[in-house]
Each structure stands twice: as C-alpha cells, then as structure tokens.
Amino acid sequence: MIDINLFLHYQPPADLLRDRIIVITGAGDGIGKTAALTFARFGATVVLLGRTLAKLERVYDEIEAAGGPKPAIFPINFEGAAAQDYEQLRSALANEFGHIDGLLHNASALGARTPIGQYSLSDWQKVMQVNVTAPFLLTRALLPLLQKSADGRILFTGSSVGVRGRAYWGAYAVSKGATETLMEVLADELEATSVRVNSINPGAVRTAMRASAYPAEDPNTVTPPEAIMNRYLYLFGPDGKAVHGQQLDAQPKA
Numbered sequence: 434m435i436d437i438n439l440f441l442h443y444q445p446p447a448d449l450l451r452d453r454i455i456v457i458t459g460a461g462d463g464i465g466k467t468a469a470l471t472f473a474r475f476g477a478t479v480v481l482l483g484r485t486l487a488k489l490e491r492v493y494d495e496i497e498a499a500g501g502p503k504p505a506i507f508p509i510n511f512e513g514a515a516a517q518d519y520e521q522l523r524s525a526l527a528n529e530f531g532h533i534d535g536l537l538h539n540a541s542a543l544g545a546r547t548p549i550g551q552y553s554l555s556d557w558q559k560v561m562q563v564n565v566t567a568p569f570l571l572t573r574a575l576l577p578l579l580q581k582s583a584d585g586r587i588l589f590t591g592s593s594v595g596v597r598g599r600a601y602w603g604a605y606a607v608s609k610g611a612t613e614t615l616m617e618v619l620a621d622e623l624e625a626t627s628v629r630v631n632s633i634n635p636g637a638v639r640t641a642m643r644a645s646a647y648p649a650e651d652p653n654t655v656t657p658p659e660a661i662m663n664r665y666l667y668l669f670g671p672d673g674k675a676v677h678g679q680q681l682d683a684q685p686k687a
C-alpha cells in the first residue's frame with residue numbers, strides 16, 4: 434500500500450535516482466519533458482523517446498548544460514512504429530546499458546473531442562495505437578531489460594476520464610481505461626518479480642494537451658508540471674518500492 438501523505442509531500446534526497454536508467458516517452462514536451470529534466474537532476478540517466486527530434490535535442494541540451502548524466506535520445510513516432518522498431522530500441526539499450534531501471538509511459542494522443550456518433554475511425558485507431566498498443570509493444574520489448582534491474586519500475590499515465598468516462602472524450606477516455614487494465618494485468622503478472630507497476634493520473638496540469646482540451650481556460654490557473662514531480666520521483670526511487678498495482682492521483686481532490 435501507499436502512504437498517501439508521504440507520496441504527496443515527498444522530499445527526495447538529491448541523489449535519489451543516481452545510477453538509475455529511466456526511459457521516458459513523450460520526453461520532448463509537457464509532463465514528460467519536466468520528468469526528464471527532473472529525473473536527470475536527481476541523478477538518473479534518462480532515455481528520451483518522442484516523435485519530434487528537435488524537442489528531444491533541446492531537452493538533451495538542457496540536461497547537459499545543467500551537468501546531469503549524459504542522456505540518450507531515441508526518436509520514435511508511436512503512430513507508425515512497428516514491432517521491429519521496439520526490438521531495435523531494446524537492442525540499442527541492451528548494448529549501451531545492459532539493463533534499465535524505469536519506464537515512464539507518458540506520451541499520449543488526445544484525439545478529437547467529438548461525440549461517439551461522429552467519431553472518425555482513423556482518429557479512433559490513431560489514439561488507440563499511440564495510447565494503448567504502443568505502450569504494450571514498448572513494455573513487451575523492454576521487460577527483459579527491466580527484469581535485469583534490482584529495482585525496476587513501470588509507470589503508466591492515466592486520466593480521470595479513464596476511470597469514469599465522460600461525454601466527448603471519445604477514444605482518449607477508452608484508451609485511458611484500457612491503460613489502467615493493462616497496468617493491472619501486468620502488475621499481477623509481475624507480482625513476484627523485482628518490477629513494480631503502477632499508474633498515475635497527473636490531474637489538471639499546464640501543458641499543450643491541457644490547453645488543447647480546455648482552450649478557454651487561463652493556463653496560469655493550472656498546476657505546472659514541476660509541482661507534481663515529487664510524486665513521480667517517489668514512484669521511481671527506492672522509497673516507492675512497496676507500491677505495486679495501484680492507480681494513483683498526483684492531485685487528489687480534497
């Protein structure tokens with residue numbers, strides 16, 4: 434079980450993630466970018482996955498300029514990536530590091546905000562591919578490397594609409610529901626291993642995706658990604674070792 438108070442108010446030591454190798458998807462922007470910068474600041478070697486190379490390079494440069502451990506970049510578009518692309522990633526990471534200690538499934542497509550009656554098949558397939566099939570393929574490819582870690586972690590990213598569906602959230606809501614189920618299946622399968630598996634719902638966070646979903650909202654009223662990072666650090670560091678198979682809210686309602 435998780436100590437919610439400790440999780441929400443966690444004060445990480447400066448070297449929390451030293452010597453840990455953590456793969457982050459969607460690391461070029463939003464929450465993933467902030468996670469990459471934060472994990473590197475706490476000592477992790479981060480592997481930056483995303484579809485826009487220029488964004489990944491900017492994160493890489495920022496980490497280097499801050500004196501963090503040298504990151505790695507692997508550009509990948511989850512919309513079109515095939516099983517062999519994931520195998521290629523696994524062999525590149527196996528050659529470079531031999532193992533990994535963490536995998537943050539963070540990249541997602543929002544898709545259209547339209548009723549199911551008008552939802553296009555192509556949009557549906559794209560959202561399910563990026564949000565469900567890609568995390569499945571990535572998990573399957575990287576699991577052998579995570580199982581070589583003494584303390585492996587997988588964190589999926591959920592959403593409130595994946596727990597309770599709401600009108601006009603379409604495939605995004607369905608994909609986030611599937612994400613929770615994938616997390617639970619995997620957590621059950623890995624119960625007796627050294628890999629811990631959970632999901633986190635970031636809550637409302639000031640990013641491009643949030644602005645796209647809520648165009649009329651003043652971004653200054655929304656929590657910045659930095660404010661929830663101590664909860665991500667808790668789950669990827671040694672203090673989060675006992676947490677397994679849980680759906681966590683980074684910003685629980687009071």
Ligand SMILES: NC(=O)c1ccc[n+]([C@@H]2O[C@H](COP(=O)([O-])OP(=O)(O)OC[C@H]3O[C@@H](n4cnc5c(N)ncnc54)[C@H](OP(=O)(O)O)[C@@H]3O)[C@@H](O)[C@H]2O)c1
Pocket residue numbers: 458459460461462463464465482483484485488509510511512538539540541542563590591592593634635636637638639640641642643
């Ligand atoms: N922000 C919120 O309020 C909120 C609330 C609940 C849940 N979430 C979840 O939190 C996670 C992060 O969201 P965010 O708000 O940080 O979103 P964001 O700012 O839009 O960032 C999403 C990241 O995913 C990447 N991505 C999207 N499609 C991709 C693809 N086909 N292949 C590879 N990478 C792809 C994007 O790459 P590019 O930059 O190259 O486009 C971007 O780096 C998501 O899982 C989201 O569902 C967010």
